[in-house]
Amino acid sequence: MKKNVDTPIDILELSYVIERDSQSGDLSRSLLQPGHTLYEPDPKVPRGLRRHLPSGNIELSYWQDGKFVVAKINPERESDN
Numbered sequence: 001m002k003k004n005v006d007t008p009i010d011i012l013e014l015s016y017v018i019e020r021d022s023q024s025g026d027l028s029r030s031l032l033q034p035g036h037t038l039y040e041p042d043p044k045v046p047r048g049l050r051r052h053l054p055s056g057n058i059e060l061s062y063w064q065d066g067k068f069v070v071a072k073i074n075p076e077r078e079s080d081n
Contacts, residue, residue: 028052 021027031038035054042048042060051059051068060072 018027021030028038033054037054038052040050040052042050045060045062048060048062048071051061051070053059058074059070060074061068061070063069
């Protein structure tokens with residue numbers, strides 16, 4: 001499939017749509033729908049991560065020795081892994 005790279009992108013419009021959808025939660029919901037996992041920094045834990053799973057679980061975790069270590073699962077359910 002050939003992509004059209006000659007079409008200009010309105011960066012301001014794109015950033016407006018992303019900000020709007022991020023604040024409303026629509027962006028996260030649409031990304032999680034196909035079963036994707038989202039990661040974000042955990043603002044309370046230095047170098048910690050939050051892993052948002054399609055099930056609704058949010059795993060608070062970190063990387064250690066090349067492995068993803070889950071410290072806590074919110075809400076308290078079994079891990080999706």
